[in-house]
């Protein structure tokens with residue numbers, strides 16, 4: 001536990017330059033027992049639960065003597081190796097939730113060629129998956145219209161510290177409920193599954209996620225997709 005705090009204290013300081021990371025990071029990792037304090041200790045505890053330590057590393061960064069600010073840039077080969085290694089830890093971490101998406105999503109259609117770096121959910125590397133009900137519609141990307149009821153989109157994440165350690169990040173889930181579930185959210189139900197297995201699906205999280213996702217508008221059904229260069233040319237595999 002001590003090790004986790006030390007590593008994360010370091011990354012917290014370095015990530016502090018990106019305000020959105022802290023903003024979103026703390027918003028996403030908070031759960032009922034952690035909402036009462038804004039002290040540094042409480043914040044550290046929040047960040048600590050955002051990532052679960054693994055023995056995976058990015059060797060090039062571990063060997064570096066100078067550690068720069070912010071999340072590091074990785075080569076495609078490094079991203080692939082990182083995801084390969086961290087996948088085992090993700091499976092164990094997300095399974096703690098007993099959530100059916102956690103158990104199933106790796107057998108769904110993956111839309112990212114490799115994990116990709118993005119800031120919107122905290123500075124993380126992410127993948128997008130869609131279940132069988134949603135995959136054909138999601139694969140149309142921009143202009144998708146309205147995704148069918150029962151579509152589930154899952155986005156796993158991992159964090160790479162400036163010193164090359166790899167942590168499991170949350171699993172983000174969007175599920176299309178029946179028409180009328182929430183007009184404001186176009187019937188999307190948002191959930192986060194933290195690496196310690198805690199699931200958040202309360203009203204606060206619905207608002208938090210929807211406030212950003214709704215910017216995509218009705219034409220994209222509140223979906224944001226993923227950067228073009230990380231999209232798979234074919235999603236048949």
Ligand code: HEC
Pocket residue numbers: 024028118119120121126128153154155172173174190191192205208209210212213222223224225226227
């Ligand atoms: C600040 C804006 C922002 C917030 C807040 C946000 N998202 Fe996203 N979300 C995005 C963007 C941008 C993408 C697509 C690219 C990416 O991964 O960054 C995305 C993609 C997704 C996807 C893949 C489906 C899609 O839209 O293509 C899921 C699932 C998802 N987000 C879940 C969530 C959940 C759950 C929350 C709340 C806990 C959340 N998001 C909060 C911006 C946001």
